[in-house]
Amino acid sequence: MGPWREVRGTWRKAFAWGCLLRALGLCCQDTQGGPLQALRQCDLGLLLGAPLPGDALQRVVGLLQRHLHGLEVDKEKEEEGAPPPKKIQREFPVRPAMKSEASIPYLLCPSLEHFRDHYLVPQKPLVLEGIVSHWPCMKKWSVAYLRQVAGSRTVPVELGSRYTDQEWSQALMTVGEFIDRYVENEFPDHTGYLAQHQLFEQIPELKADIGVPDYCCLGKGDEDDITVNAWFGPAGTVSPLHHDPQHNFLVQVMGQKYIRLYSPQQSERLYPHEGHLLHNTSQVDVEDPDLETFPQFQAAAFQEGLLGPGQVLFIPAGHWHYVRALDTSFSVSFWWS
Numbered sequence: 001m002g003p004w005r006e007v008r009g010t011w012r013k014a015f016a017w018g019c020l021l022r023a024l025g026l027c028c029q030d031t032q033g034g035p036l037q038a039l040r041q042c043d044l045g046l047l048l049g050a051p052l053p054g055d056a057l058q059r060v061v062g063l064l065q066r067h068l069h070g071l072e073v074d075k076e077k078e079e080e081g082a083p084p085p086k087k088i089q090r091e092f093p094v095r096p097a098m099k100s101e102a103s104i105p106y107l108l109c110p111s112l113e114h115f116r117d118h119y120l121v122p123q124k125p126l127v128l129e130g131i132v133s134h135w136p137c138m139k140k141w142s143v144a145y146l147r148q149v150a151g152s153r154t155v156p157v158e159l160g161s162r163y164t165d166q167e168w169s170q171a172l173m174t175v176g177e178f179i180d181r182y183v184e185n186e187f188p189d190h191t192g193y194l195a196q197h198q199l200f201e202q203i204p205e206l207k208a209d210i211g212v213p214d215y216c217c218l219g220k221g222d223e224d225d226i227t228v229n230a231w232f233g234p235a236g237t238v239s240p241l242h243h244d245p246q247h248n249f250l251v252q253v254m255g256q257k258y259i260r261l262y263s264p265q266q267s268e269r270l271y272p273h274e275g276h277l278l279h280n281t282s283q284v285d286v287e288d289p290d291l292e293t294f295p296q297f298q299a300a301a302f303q304e305g306l307l308g309p310g311q312v313l314f315i316p317a318g319h320w321h322y323v324r325a326l327d328t329s330f331s332v333s334f335w336w337s
């Protein structure tokens with residue numbers, strides 16, 4: 001049909017109905033993989049279709065999940081006593097050498113007024129601590145937990161370590177397949193990123209484990225205007241240096257990330273790509289810059305830091321940010337205005 005946003009709503013609704021009927025048909029067949037295939041159909045309907053009356057697709061997903069979970073419990077009982085699965089040894093990625101004079105400041109639970117006057121209004125980055133420690137995800141989430149609640153769900157993933165690479169592509173696969181191939185795989189150079197705009201709408205069990213940072217109330221819009229993104233991937237995934245039009249609270253749930261920030265005043269030294277698609281992305285590889293081609297990059301002032309579980313990075317709108325995961329990592333970002 002063409003690009004998703006150009007497909008008329010009636011067609012998307014027809015597609016969602018088609019997925020639902022197909023899923024029901026698969027459930028009626030007495031084949032072994034039927035429920036899993038039905039779940040995939042529902043996910044395709046949720047991802048590509050339009051909402052159906054009574055949230056029909058989500059409800060069928062709930063029923064299928066419960067059925068599949070029951071099968072898994074039976075399988076686990078059967079497998080009790082079997083040797084534990086082989087653990088994959090990954091090499092630790094290089095830890096960056098950081099300059100302490102350029103570090104991003106940290107504050108423990110500042111008041112709303114203090115944050116507004118000293119960081120939001122003057123557009124200064126900050127790492128906030130102690131503001132999300134009570135969210136259930138902080139205690140609950142692990143690779144095993146994600147596999148348990150979302151393992152059979154089909155989601156879009158990005159393949160390749162950074163979206164500016166020639167070999168970068170996108171694919172649909174289940175969260176379980178993503179974990180097997182890219183998070184727990186034996187070939188660390190095969191990198192994938194589950195960087196997803198709809199994950200929390202598609203999988204309400206995960207949405208129930210997160211909140212919205214209180215400081216978002218300083219924005220002009222209401223809660224529905226906040227875009228919540230999931231960023232799950234292995235050590236070594238990189239988000240190349242880029243900027244976004246909205247403020248961001250990047251909440252770190254699992255693992256550590258190295259962060260580099262440049263203010264919008266440095267833009268000329270950062271060599272943004274020409275052309276519409278990547279105009280918000282720098283051509284420079286931040287940790288291995290080609291200074292012959294991009295000589296001004298050396299003079300660009302920056303701030304840097306590590307972001308660990310429970311910490312929240314405030315990235316003001318328009319600020320350039322570069323992110324590299326040092327471990328298997330899950331972050332949740334909140335874009336707000």
Ligand SMILES: O=C(O)CCC(=O)C(=O)O
Pocket residue numbers: 229231238239244248250321323324331333334
């Ligand atoms: O965590 C990442 O890799 C990138 C996060 C990001 O770019 C964003 O939230 O805008």
